[in-house]
Amino acid sequence: GDSVTQTEGLVTLTEGLPVMLNCTYQTIYSNPFLFWYVQHLNESPRLLLKSFTDNKRTEHQGFHATLHKSSSSFHLQKSSAQLSDSALYYCALPYMGYKLTFGTGTSLLVDP
Amino acid sequence: GGIITQTPKFLIGQEGQKLTLKCQQNFNHDTMYWYRQDSGKGLRLIYYSITENDLQKGDLSEGYDASREKKSSFSLTVTSAQKNEMAVFLCASGGQGAQVFFGKGTRLTVV
Numbered sequence: 484g485d486s487v488t489q490t491e492g493l494v495t496l497t498e499g500l501p502v503m504l505n506c507t508y509q510t511i512y513s514n515p516f517l518f519w520y521v522q523h524l525n526e527s528p529r530l531l532l533k534s535f536t537d538n539k540r541t542e543h544q545g546f547h548a549t550l551h552k553s554s555s556s557f558h559l560q561k562s563s564a565q566l567s568d569s570a571l572y573y574c575a576l577p578y579m580g581y582k583l584t585f586g587t588g589t590s591l592l593v594d595p
Numbered sequence: 596g597g598i599i600t601q602t603p604k605f606l607i608g609q610e611g612q613k614l615t616l617k618c619q620q621n622f623n624h625d626t627m628y629w630y631r632q633d634s635g636k637g638l639r640l641i642y643y644s645i646t647e648n649d650l651q652k653g654d655l656s657e658g659y660d661a662s663r664e665k666k667s668s669f670s671l672t673v674t675s676a677q678k679n680e681m682a683v684f685l686c687a688s689g690g691q692g693a694q695v696f697f698g699k700g701t702r703l704t705v706v
Contacts, residue, residue, distance in 0.1 A: 583689070
């Protein structure tokens with residue numbers, strides 16, 4: 484079945500350094516679209532980014548990601564981490580638009 | 596805008612007890628979801644429903660039942676609570692391929 488893999492459970496870095504959180508996926512669907520969700524402490528997950536187009540960069544709130552079907556990847560990046568970016572980040576894959584499968588999540592901790 | 600309301604916010608149950616969690620949405624979305632959130636295991640799909648009276652099993656459906664009697668509501672039943680179980684259950688709704696919105700969650704503790 485469809486699956487999403489996030490290899491890092493915890494990423495710790497210093498404010499101002501670049502962020503990259505990995506996401507790879509497996510699906511039988513030929514035209515997948517991928518999401519990144521962010522969950523801050525004591526809040527519910529909310530949508531951060533979504534991508535429907537292969538090799539097209541999508542950006543929101545300083546974060547960006549590019550869907551690469553050739554490598555089945557949708558890595559999340561930011562050029563300079565802020566303290567407020569500390570949160571739990573989920574990559575997600577909808578199957579046929581309905582069954583939304585999430586990865587195990589990556590906790591990002593940004594230190595001053 | 597809309598909102599997803601989950602009740603109760605906190606649920607304490609006893610081992611073996613049947614427990615029901617409720618979810619209401621006013622987005623008029625067709626699809627609704629129940630996820631379980633455990634530390635280190637991410638969001639695992641328990642049940643989803645693409646329309647009223649439809650039910651689809653997720654990856655974690657064993658030990659749970661669900662009901663979608665109205666478009667706006669989706670309930671989840673823990674059929675037999677497991678001792679020392681602690682988890683957050685999140686309800687969500689969304690249209691096909693569209694953004695999914697989450698409720699604030701129900702925190703379950705089984706004593």
